[in-house]
Amino acid sequence: MKKTNASRRSFVKKLSLGTAAASLAPYLGKSQEAAVRVLGKEYPVRKIPANDKIRLATIGFGIQGIGDTMTAVKVPGVEFAAACDLYTGRLERARELYGKDIFTTRDYREILSRKDIDAVIIATPDHWHKTIAIEALQAGKAVYLEKPMIKHIDEGHELISVWKKTGGILQVGSQGMSSVGNAKAREMFRSGAIGDLVLVEIYNDRFSSEGAWQYPIPPDASPDTIDFDKFLGKAPKVPYDPTRFFRWRNYQDYGTGVAGDLFVHSFSTLHFVTGSKGPVSARSTGGIRYWKDGRDVPDILLSLYDFQETEEHPAFNAILRINFVAGNGGGGGFKIIGTEGMMEVGSNRVTLQQRKPAMKPSGYSLKAYPEEIQKKIIAEYDKEFGSGTPGKAKETVFQAPEGYPGAHYDHFLRFFETMRGNDHIIEDPVYGLRAAGAALLSNFSYFGKKIVHWDPEKMQLT
Ligand SMILES: NC(=O)c1ccc[n+]([C@@H]2O[C@H](COP(=O)([O-])OP(=O)(O)OC[C@H]3O[C@@H](n4cnc5c(N)ncnc54)[C@H](O)[C@@H]3O)[C@@H](O)[C@H]2O)c1
Numbered sequence: 001m002k003k004t005n006a007s008r009r010s011f012v013k014k015l016s017l018g019t020a021a022a023s024l025a026p027y028l029g030k031s032q033e034a035a036v037r038v039l040g041k042e043y044p045v046r047k048i049p050a051n052d053k054i055r056l057a058t059i060g061f062g063i064q065g066i067g068d069t070m071t072a073v074k075v076p077g078v079e080f081a082a083a084c085d086l087y088t089g090r091l092e093r094a095r096e097l098y099g100k101d102i103f104t105t106r107d108y109r110e111i112l113s114r115k116d117i118d119a120v121i122i123a124t125p126d127h128w129h130k131t132i133a134i135e136a137l138q139a140g141k142a143v144y145l146e147k148p149m150i151k152h153i154d155e156g157h158e159l160i161s162v163w164k165k166t167g168g169i170l171q172v173g174s175q176g177m178s179s180v181g182n183a184k185a186r187e188m189f190r191s192g193a194i195g196d197l198v199l200v201e202i203y204n205d206r207f208s209s210e211g212a213w214q215y216p217i218p219p220d221a222s223p224d225t226i227d228f229d230k231f232l233g234k235a236p237k238v239p240y241d242p243t244r245f246f247r248w249r250n251y252q253d254y255g256t257g258v259a260g261d262l263f264v265h266s267f268s269t270l271h272f273v274t275g276s277k278g279p280v281s282a283r284s285t286g287g288i289r290y291w292k293d294g295r296d297v298p299d300i301l302l303s304l305y306d307f308q309e310t311e312e313h314p315a316f317n318a319i320l321r322i323n324f325v326a327g328n329g330g331g332g333g334f335k336i337i338g339t340e341g342m343m344e345v346g347s348n349r350v351t352l353q354q355r356k357p358a359m360k361p362s363g364y365s366l367k368a369y370p371e372e373i374q375k376k377i378i379a380e381y382d383k384e385f386g387s388g389t390p391g392k393a394k395e396t397v398f399q400a401p402e403g404y405p406g407a408h409y410d411h412f413l414r415f416f417e418t419m420r421g422n423d424h425i426i427e428d429p430v431y432g433l434r435a436a437g438a439a440l441l442s443n444f445s446y447f448g449k450k451i452v453h454w455d456p457e458k459m460q461l462t
Pocket of ligand 1: 059060061062063064065084085086087090106108123124125126128146147148173174175230231245246248261
């Protein structure tokens with residue numbers, strides 16, 4: 001009889017608890033220094049004095065652009081000044097929400113050329129992310145860029161290069177990473193709470209037309225109210241089609257499918273909690289099973305990822321699933337499973353279950369031996385593992401404190417505080433490419449019908 005985990009290498013002991021504790025989200029008022037050291041580098045900061053208002057504009061004033069703006073302006077000292085969108089109804093909505101005096105335009109360059117704008121949120125469809133982000137950095141704006149950071153891998157390297165050249169501030173919008181839940185999970189993981197990492201299980205199941213991206217098309221949609229050619233940008237030319245405009249996620253020409261849209265959040269959190277830089281390979285399968293509405297991206301996607309051993313963690317596997325045909329009603333889960341327990345990670349809550357494997361045989365196998373031998377076997381096991389029966393898992397629940405403003409607020413707080421020189425970006429373009437690249441592997445595998453390989457250090461397909 002041998003304890004299976006007796007001689008295993010312990011990865012977690014290499015990481016100091018002090019480092020982990022210091023990575024708590026800004027809401028908890030801890031220093032970010034150590035977290036930034038872990039993530040790799042110091043950041044150039046264009047300081048905005050504490051008493052000066054930060055003037056913010058949003059490019060792409062749709063569902064998320066509006067959501068981002070509403071959260072961003074809750075941060076003290078932030079003033080919303082301008083909105084850009086290609087549909088007049090969204091600009092009207094901007095004036096309805098923020099007053100007739102704000103500047104509105106269909107041309108994002110009119111926003112970037114304004115000297116009175118300090119920061120921009122970019123919440124356009126994915127195929128516009130890189131172009132607008134690069135121009136915004138070159139125009140000296142601090143950039144909050146929605147996920148996935150890019151649509152193609154090479155765009156990520158281009159963006160990183162401009163970011164480095166300009167020394168600008170860019171934060172990618174996977175807000176979960178700034179949550180107290182993710183910070184707590186990272187702290188628990190690094191303290192060795194689940195032993196050595198072996199498996200990650202992530203799923204996102206939905207069962208509604210909205211969940212499956214069939215967003216409403218407004219009755220006044222027309223070539224007059226929508227700048228459809230601008231929307232297409234460098235995408236293939238097609239005649240005016242409001243479905244493509246309002247439900248762009250369903251088309252590879254503009255979006256990145258369920259993997260780019262949703263797995264990217266998972267990788268941002270997974271990398272943050274475990275210290276991983278990303279997987280080395282992926283294989284995916286799935287299909288369009290229900291929402292046969294002209295979309296060319298799957299509504300069910302299953303992906304298996306391999307992660308190699310690094311200084312931060314042992315080799316492990318991850319299984320990710322998106323299911324837009326969830327007859328069970330839907331739901332989500334994010335489980336990090338180790339040799340000594342499991343964490344269920346959310347933005348506001350982490351549940352930790354700690355258990356060791358039961359090492360003693362039960363009646364299931366003992367019944368096959370004569371009673372006298374059964375007694376001898378049990379005595380042997382008792383000598384090795386003690387005479388108690390295996391206990392239940394010890395459960396620890398972390399819940400965000402009452403009044404916690406949420407991950408989205410914290411992500412913006414961190415962004416604006418970085419602009420004032422008081423904090424550091426947590427999700428820079430390198431981090432953004434590692435998360436988006438890992439997510440996009442699923443698409444390469446699904447559409448290419450093959451296993452794909454990735455170098456997470458260089459952020460390149462191999
Ligand atoms: N962080 C999150 O949790 C989260 C959630 C939802 C969406 N998102 C991201 O936000 C982005 C927008 O998604 P959405 O759901 O808001 O889409 P949406 O279609 O509701 O809004 C996009 C808006 O961008 C505008 N637009 C398109 N091209 C433009 C251009 N060249 N210049 C200016 N405006 C342009 C459109 O008119 C539209 O109003 C996507 O990248 C998406 O992945 C992030």
